[in-house]
Amino acid sequence: MDQSTEDCFVGHLISSHEQVSPASRVENVADRFFAERDLEALALVEEGHPCGLATRGKVMSTLFHRFGFELFGRDPILEIADRHPLIVGADENLEAVLDRAMRREFRDIYDEILVVDENGRFKGLLSVKRLVVEQGNTLARSMAQKEMALTKAREMKRVTDMKSQFIAHVTHELRSPVNAIIGLAELMQLSAGEGQAGHLREKLSLLSSSAVNLRALITNILDLSKIEAGRMDVIVEDFDVAALLEEVAETTRILLGEKPVFLEVAAGPETRIIHSDRVKVRQILTNLCSNAAKFTDSGRIALSLKSGGEHVEMAVSDTGPGIREEDMSRLFSSFTQLEEAKTRCHEGTGLGLAITRELVALLGGRITVESAYGEGTTFSVQLPLNLPLHEKEAI
Amino acid sequence: MSPNKKRILVVDDDEKHLLTTREILELAGYEVVVHNSPFRTSEVVRKVSPDLILLDVNMPALSGDRLCSLLKGHASLKKIPVILYSSNDEDSLRRSVAEFGADGYVCKGDIAGLRGTASRILTPLI
Numbered sequence: 001m002d003q004s005t006e007d008c009f010v011g012h013l014i015s016s017h018e019q020v021s022p023a024s025r026v027e028n029v030a031d032r033f034f035a036e037r038d039l040e041a042l043a044l045v046e047e048g049h050p051c052g053l054a055t056r057g058k059v060m061s062t063l064f065h066r067f068g069f070e071l072f073g074r075d076p077i078l079e080i081a082d083r084h085p086l087i088v089g090a091d092e093n094l095e096a097v098l099d100r101a102m103r104r105e106f107r108d109i110y111d112e113i114l115v116v117d118e119n120g121r122f123k124g125l126l127s128v129k130r131l132v133v134e135q136g137n138t139l140a141r142s143m144a145q146k147e148m149a150l151t152k153a154r155e156m157k158r159v160t161d162m163k164s165q166f167i168a169h170v171t172h173e174l175r176s177p178v179n180a181i182i183g184l185a186e187l188m189q190l191s192a193g194e195g196q197a198g199h200l201r202e203k204l205s206l207l208s209s210s211a212v213n214l215r216a217l218i219t220n221i222l223d224l225s226k227i228e229a230g231r232m233d234v235i236v237e238d239f240d241v242a243a244l245l246e247e248v249a250e251t252t253r254i255l256l257g258e259k260p261v262f263l264e265v266a267a268g269p270e271t272r273i274i275h276s277d278r279v280k281v282r283q284i285l286t287n288l289c290s291n292a293a294k295f296t297d298s299g300r301i302a303l304s305l306k307s308g309g310e311h312v313e314m315a316v317s318d319t320g321p322g323i324r325e326e327d328m329s330r331l332f333s334s335f336t337q338l339e340e341a342k343t344r345c346h347e348g349t350g351l352g353l354a355i356t357r358e359l360v361a362l363l364g365g366r367i368t369v370e371s372a373y374g375e376g377t378t379f380s381v382q383l384p385l386n387l388p389l390h391e392k393e394a395i
Numbered sequence: 396m397s398p399n400k401k402r403i404l405v406v407d408d409d410e411k412h413l414l415t416t417r418e419i420l421e422l423a424g425y426e427v428v429v430h431n432s433p434f435r436t437s438e439v440v441r442k443v444s445p446d447l448i449l450l451d452v453n454m455p456a457l458s459g460d461r462l463c464s465l466l467k468g469h470a471s472l473k474k475i476p477v478i479l480y481s482s483n484d485e486d487s488l489r490r491s492v493a494e495f496g497a498d499g500y501v502c503k504g505d506i507a508g509l510r511g512t513a514s515r516i517l518t519p520l521i
Binding site: 168171172175176178179180182183184186187190206209210 | 502
């Protein structure tokens, strides 16, 4: 049951269980009020059932009136108590109880309210002051809930906006290679029909590079969905991370093609065996390296590996355009690219870094970025040498 | 340049698309001039005086639809038909046509559509 609804039952708001027998002498009851400064009221209870209410105010004022003590001191408390106090069920609602309390005679308005269970047996006393405070709290809570709901709605709208933006990006990115494939295939068909080679080799190579691009895009989109759905498996094994770095460097060299970019790998002399998910680590490195290769037109890309304590640190540095300070915060967000879709220089879905960050988190590591606009960028990934098994199970 | 052939200028930053579009249109009997950047397009247009311009939409720094409205703003160039040719969503292409004053659009990958539009615009009415 929802906490706020539960709080509305007065049974949860009982502030005292103080009671006396209706036969107790007035003077003894008065002694209790003198001795216990916080005691505001006593329920008169006989064999578990309430039959009256003695409040501090009314008992004291009766006794301090002329000869009050002498007149009533030895009488049973029932004589001067309120014999018809307000009695409510524990499952009654706060609003309704307060409403009934406030409809009492003016002089009785602040008198405590007796609470009984379904069999009419005494459960405790409600302080009207506390009920009023509680009503205020409930109101504040409902306002806070409303505010929370509004915040949530705003957040949902932001996500929806981002998703439609993403779709605008991604439809173009997905269609573009498919359209190139269709065009190339059509041309090859035409030249085959005429029995001519028609630059077949060049077209085939464009065809396969378009297909490879398309596959990379689809893989990214599927990976992110998998991560978001919490269905990405982590499979740990021992592997040589320095060798992996070399392997990724090779692929990056192919990506760089003819660009005047020098690629170097600086791994420590000792082999770095780590216990983690090899495929994920390769994907992290590949993502960072292909970004570096995409954005660096000349200069240098450096891959490095250091280890210390319980971690290894892999870094990918480039002499690309760098990232503006103001763009840093949205660098890792999914569905965002730093450039406007229609006018950007570099293709892509804007998912690469989002996926990379998620993968690093999945492997218990962290990723940081340092960049000077106009000079270059360094991404560093710190991973635990030993991925604890419970992190795998938590996925 | 052949005097009888109709001339089409294709502006696209993607070399793959430039290559395929050029060849498809050449096979359809047009003379094709390609330009791989939105910049200096009006200069190229003046130089080659095409009968039709095909503009890609997503290009670095200046999108094809904006480029179209720039071309349409030149008194001497605005008579040349401009077709947006892009992998964008068809709805977004339709909006761009209306907003930036293009003469039509063709979705990339729709090769029959490309040939059809070119021939519709470039075949003289008898």
